[in-house]
Amino acid sequence: MSKSTTKYHLITLGCPKNKVDSDGMEMMLRDAALASTEDPNKADVLIVNTCGFLEAAKEESIGVLQDLARRKRHNQLLIAAGCLAQRNGDEVLARVPKVDGLLGTRRWMDVMDLIEQIRGGNGGKKRTLQRYSLLGDPDVAYEAAVPRPPVMGGSAYLKISDGCNAPCAFCTIPSFKGKLKSRPLNAIVDEADALVSAGARELVIVAQDTTDYGRDSGEPNSLPRLLSALCNRTSSDLRWLRLMYAYPGHVSDELIEVMAREEKVVPYLDMPLQHGDPRTLRRMRRPSRLEMVYDHIAKLRAAMPQIALRTTFIVGYPGETEEEFQGLLDFVNAIEFDKVGAFTFSPEPTTPSFELPDQVADEIKAERYARLMETQQPISLKKNQAQVGKMLEILVEGEGEIADTGAPLLLGRSYRDAPEVDGLVLVPGVSGAPIGSMMQVHINGAMEYDLVGEPLLSQVFNSSKAAVTLAE
Ligand code: SF4
Structure with missing residues (x-):
């Protein structure tokens, strides 16, 4: 199999810090001409960036690995990366025997080395009955600086x-x-x-x-x-x-x-x-x-x-x-x-x-x-x-639809909301603002987690005002 056709499927579990390491890993994989695929069946390399923070997270990570292992083809590689691999590598190998390699939390930048090692260094067939680990010493200096593309939403x-x-x-x-x-x-x-x-x-x-x-x-x-x-x-x-x-x-x-x-x-x-x-x-x-x-x-x-x-x-x-x-x-x-x-x-x-x-x-x-x-x-x-009536700048994250009417709904975040853990600012009736752009929004509705607003008219890219029902 030539490297240019090699595909990987990467699943990230756990916290934003894991996401950062996954972004870095993806950069290394793409630099080595591997392509990402959403479909695990089409992947040559399956990678799970695991979480080991809580028992429930650990079981979720093991479950995801077991699920991939069940469907794994003979020539596919399965790699457990991240916290659980670092912390409980032996247990991972015992409970998911089809795992081919372990990659520790401070070794994500060596993902290609691990793949090469498992494949015998020549991109050929993997050696059987042998597992590889790059776990590293958790006390080594942490200096990796790999430029990565930003996550969606700027x-x-x-x-x-x-x-x-x-x-x-x-x-x-x-x-x-x-x-x-x-x-x-x-x-x-x-x-x-x-x-x-x-x-x-x-x-x-x-x-x-x-x-x-x-x-x-x-x-x-x-x-x-x-x-x-x-x-x-x-x-x-x-x-x-x-x-x-x-x-x-x-x-x-x-x-x-x-x-x-x-x-x-x-x-x-x-x-x-x-x-x-x-x-x-x-x-x-x-x-x-x-x-x-x-x-x-x-x-x-x-x-x-x-x-x-x-x-x-x-x-x-x-x-x-x-x-x-x-x-x-x-x-x-x-x-x-x-x-x-x-x-x-x-x-x-x-x-x-x-x-x-x-x-x-x-x-x-x-x-x-x-x-x-x-x-x-x-x-x-x-x-x-307390935000109603204020102008807030939002970072555009994407678009959705209002459930009842199918009218467009712009999704963004203000300074008050961190990505992934906090709420959103919903701007009904607007579409076409590029993801990652910033716009001023007049806040006119509030729910427990999210705010609702309307943009300044001069910023509306493609406006078709639609009614939206707001929770009291
Ligand atoms: S020991 Fe754990 S919970 Fe406490 S500050 Fe450090 S990472 Fe956070």
């Missing part, structure tokens, strides 16, 4: 470090990703520039803890410097820089000052807090001084009154009493986050919380999850309603 993720120094008792990530490894500032700026040249208008900064950037190079709190460098040295076509995964306690005054000063840094912060009761937070081995969180949030809101704050919580952590859970609800009501994501606790083998007594029953976890969401919904709605 937005791209920019990974600034890998690994984590925090001791969270429920988290497996440090055990297989190792300690924090920051990428060199210049490599990040170069990659940002390449992404913007390739069409990205928004860069979403990700890492396990973005706010710890630089600590491993003896320069803690380097994120403000990185943000300034990105704003000053990246092409002016970059419009939005968005910060995800901030750690309470690492949100410094300098960071807030740079966020408020630099026009390109959007007034948005994702700060996963995991809980809102100090007792639960202590058992989680997370920062438990809520005064510090209140202080960060007061400073952020004072510096950027329009800031949108997102957080995530875990409910049903071992030992979480009704009183502690009520503490979380009180905290949610007191802070009034713009956006809240939640998970039910999943005990992960090898983490300290796996051994903790007083595990919470699944029904109680589900019930608390529902109560947390019910508590947040009116707050999210109120925050969205």
Whole structure:
């Protein structure tokens, strides 16, 4: 089989950080003249970029691999990449014996090497009964800088470090990703520039803890410097820089000052807090001084009154009493986050919380999850309603149709919404705006997750006004 006809089918599971690695892998595959196919049956190489963060994610990854393995043809290659391959490679091979190769989290850039190794280095038939792994040492320096095309919608993720120094008792990530490894500032700026040249208008900064950037190079709190460098040295076509995964306690005054000063840094912060009761937070081995969180949030809101704050919580952590859970609800009501994501606790083998007594029953976890969401919904709605009457700039992500009438519906995001996890701005009756373009929209409706708007007339590309029914 000649390389030019080789096709790959890549499935990405898990978080945006995995998506970044998959984008990089695709770049390497395409550079080697492999072509992507949506149909696994037509692929010569099947790759699953797995997630190993929670038990449920692990089982999903194994399930996807098993499904592909069942249908796998003799001469097809099946590669398990990413977190689960790194963390539980042996288990992957035991449970999916048809996996031909493992590719670790910091070895995605070696995907072609792995394929060549499996095929015997000459593109010929694969050797049988032999598996190959490129897992790497999680503590090696993380310097890969491969320019990648932006994700759809003019937005791209920019990974600034890998690994984590925090001791969270429920988290497996440090055990297989190792300690924090920051990428060199210049490599990040170069990659940002390449992404913007390739069409990205928004860069979403990700890492396990973005706010710890630089600590491993003896320069803690380097994120403000990185943000300034990105704003000053990246092409002016970059419009939005968005910060995800901030750690309470690492949100410094300098960071807030740079966020408020630099026009390109959007007034948005994702700060996963995991809980809102100090007792639960202590058992989680997370920062438990809520005064510090209140202080960060007061400073952020004072510096950027329009800031949108997102957080995530875990409910049903071992030992979480009704009183502690009520503490979380009180905290949610007191802070009034713009956006809240939640998970039910999943005990992960090898983490300290796996051994903790007083595990919470699944029904109680589900019930608390529902109560947390019910508590947040009116707050999210109120925050969205406060946008009605404002002009917001949106990044066009695509088009849809209004279900009842078939009329066009433009889909975009404002600075208040991160890709993939937050809501959208829906613009009924409009089509034809290029994906990745920016436009001004007058907000005239609000739902819990999404906003509705109409564009300034001068920007309408192909307008045919249509009625839309808005939820109250
Ligand atoms: S900060 Fe995030 S990645 Fe780091 S240990 Fe805690 S939960 Fe895990």
